[in-house]
Amino acid sequence: MKTTIHLLVLLSLSFLLPILSLHAQDEKTVIKGKVIDLVCYLDHGAEGEKHLKCAKTCIGSGLPVGLKGEDGKLYLIVGEHKPINSELVSKAQQIITVKGKVVSKDGFNLIENAEIVQ
Secondary structure, three states, X not given: OHHHHHHHHHHHHHHHHHHHHHHHHOOOEXXXXXXXXXXXXXXXXXOOHHXXXXXXXXXXXXXXXXXXXXXXXXXXXXXXXXXXXXXXXXXXXXXXXXXXXXEEEOOEEEEEEEEEOO
């Protein structure tokens, strides 16, 4: 009887763990950092008040927008399968907090389904 119960518990866990693992991958992460114009930042390190007008122009025209995280990483930010530039153009060079799914691949970091928390 004990063996049967243990076997049923193990069998149940073998089906449950993959489902829990998939759910954990979809959890949202909160990251704080500075909104930057990725093109100018990557090309020539442009950021700060001197670059504010250009950053707003670049972000507003649809060029990639990023977050220079307090964790030292650089993230590309996108909304739910669409650009989030219109929400971030007014926050260029400001420190904000975003919540979203963080993924990394081949040295790139992405915050997808991003929501501005602050």
